[in-house]
Amino acid sequence: MERTIQEIYLDAAVGREDAVLELLMRLQPLIIASIRKYYNRNDEMEDLIQEGRLLILDSIVEYREDYSVPFLGYMKSKLRFHYLGKNRNRSLLSLNASAGKDGEELLELLADSFQLEEDYIDREMSSEILEMVHQLPTRERQVILGFYFENLSIGDIAKRHGITYRTVINTKRRALERMRGKMEGLHV
DSSP, X not given: OOOOHHHHHHHHHTTOHHHHHHHHHHHXXXXXXXXXXXXXXXXXXXXXXXXXXXXXXXXHHHOOGGGSSOHHHHHHHHHHHHHHHHHHTOOOOOTTOEETTTTEEHHHXXXXXXXXXXXXXXXXXXXXXXXXXXXXXXXXXXXHIIIIISOOOHHHHHHHHTOOHHHHHHHHHHHHHHHHHHXXXXXX
């Protein structure tokens, strides 16, 4: 019988090196999927994978079982926000700035790989999603903002608003269904 991530985490948390290695190996696909979904930069893949591994090692120490979320769910959120946060840290350069010894224009260097249209579409989608979140009923908006933007667990949201764990799950599901419906209506 294959051990669960939670069982492997428990062994890793008490210092078993074989469990730490198994945890890193079992979560490798999650790291790669998170990179591709939230910060798709193939030219930096090895460095990004290494960052994900370090994040897992740090999380073995940081995670507490009273977080009301299993270790795997905790790691999904940590990786998602880590790679999403890297998008904010990209520096903006002028397209007229010189680059390299021979003074090529930055625009020429980026012509083949830079995806202006995709970046614009991503920004537009993000602003549409944020607008939809702000149009949600109060409780649904609070749950979505808490879960996705403040990185709170379902249990923390329930405590914050004095509602049950199940109510938070149902409210989150309803909000996402409502937003999905609006998105489908916008892009028909």
